[in-house]
Amino acid sequence: MEKTVKDSENNSTREDIIEVKNLRKTYKNVKAVDGIDLKVKKQEILAILGPNGAGKTTTVEMLEGLRKPTGGEIYYFGEHVKVVDEKIKERIGVQLQKSTFFKNLKVKEIITAFGGLYEKRLPTEMLIKKFSLDEKKNDYMKNLSGGQVQRVALACAVVNDPDIVFLDEPTTGLDPQARRNLWDEIKALKEEGKTVVLTTHYMEEAEALADYVYIIDHGNIIAKGTVEELINSLEKSSVVAFEMDQKDFDPKTLFKEEVKSVNGRYEVRTNDVEKSLAKLFQYTRDHQAHIANMRIRKPNLEDVFLSLTGRKLRE
Numbered sequence: 218m219e220k221t222v223k224d225s226e227n228n229s230t231r232e233d234i235i236e237v238k239n240l241r242k243t244y245k246n247v248k249a250v251d252g253i254d255l256k257v258k259k260q261e262i263l264a265i266l267g268p269n270g271a272g273k274t275t276t277v278e279m280l281e282g283l284r285k286p287t288g289g290e291i292y293y294f295g296e297h298v299k300v301v302d303e304k305i306k307e308r309i310g311v312q313l314q315k316s317t318f319f320k321n322l323k324v325k326e327i328i329t330a331f332g333g334l335y336e337k338r339l340p341t342e343m344l345i346k347k348f349s350l351d352e353k354k355n356d357y358m359k360n361l362s363g364g365q366v367q368r369v370a371l372a373c374a375v376v377n378d379p380d381i382v383f384l385d386e387p388t389t390g391l392d393p394q395a396r397r398n399l400w401d402e403i404k405a406l407k408e409e410g411k412t413v414v415l416t417t418h419y420m421e422e423a424e425a426l427a428d429y430v431y432i433i434d435h436g437n438i439i440a441k442g443t444v445e446e447l448i449n450s451l452e453k454s455s456v457v458a459f460e461m462d463q464k465d466f467d468p469k470t471l472f473k474e475e476v477k478s479v480n481g482r483y484e485v486r487t488n489d490v491e492k493s494l495a496k497l498f499q500y501t502r503d504h505q506a507h508i509a510n511m512r513i514r515k516p517n518l519e520d521v522f523l524s525l526t527g528r529k530l531r532e
């Protein structure tokens with residue numbers, strides 16, 4: 218039986234196609250995943266966002282049936298599954314984090330080989346067209362660019378026309394243009410009706426793609442919500458960022474608000490931008506100091522992570 222839930226956001230009903238309760242994984246003495254609860258709704262892009270080592274890969278690989286949980290429950294399509302068996306594997310597509318493709322196989326051979334793992338499979342030629350790999354189909358994997366390898370990985374992840382696609386850090390190491398191209402491919406999967414679960418440590422990726430985000434740190438979910446909900450959960454509505462040419466400048470003496478020093482820049486989180494700027498300009502006048510590269514911006518998911526943990530997502 219498939220379970221439906223009322224979606225408070227848009228008042229529609231959508232199925233919970235995956236639900237996880239108190240999922241745990243311990244490696245010797247490392248609690249990689251320490252009691253995670255999460256739900257994935259049909260046709261959403263769900264992002265699991267967290268820094269390196271947070272437990273993202275372990276979590277999705279337990280959902281894919283590639284790692285055995287130490288404890289907890291997994292439900293697929295409303296049914297409790299003790300083991301993620303072949304029946305479920307037919308309905309999911311998996312793109313592993315480090316696609317260790319055989320370097321001496323050609324693009325079309327790899328896609329065909331992956332298709333051979335499933336009962337239901339899409340024609341290789343169709344996937345080659347869909348992921349714009351026409352010109353590369355007879356090339357060896359070792360001669361492809363990073364973006365092309367990731368497109369092949371995506372083609373392999375949907376070779377069985379799955380309902381749910383798992384993408385583990387799909388754009389790590391890609392240049393900004395290749396990353397954006399891959400984002401378009403991922404959005405297109407959702408438009409086709411697929412559900413996408415992706416892990417990432419790029420907050421821009423979660424912001425650009427995700428309908429719902431789980432932020433994970435040290436094996437725990439530390440926040441969840443839509444991007445908007447997460448950003449609105451911050452008490453301050455603006456960030457004033459700037460550089461200052463004075464070595465002994467201590468922003469804490471100037472601002473009562475939260476101030477962080479990030480990569481040589483100061484960031485003041487504030488609800489009163491005018492007042493913060495007035496104080497700053499008063500200071501520069503009084504001390505013959507200069508500010509540079511000033512920016513006033515809305516908070517982002519990085520600010521949410523920083524405010525929850527005191528750390529940056531990528532340190």
Ligand SMILES: Nc1ncnc2c1ncn2[C@@H]1O[C@H](COP(=O)(O)OP(=O)(O)OP(=O)(O)O)[C@@H](O)[C@H]1O
Pocket residue numbers: 244247248249267268269270271272273274275276418
């Ligand atoms: N096979 C394993 N044996 C022992 N420890 C492991 C194993 N796999 C992962 N770990 C540890 O479990 C923790 C979570 O790792 P995991 O790979 O799930 O994190 P992640 O968020 O996916 O990180 P990354 O983005 O770096 O892949 C880390 O401390 C990692 O060192």
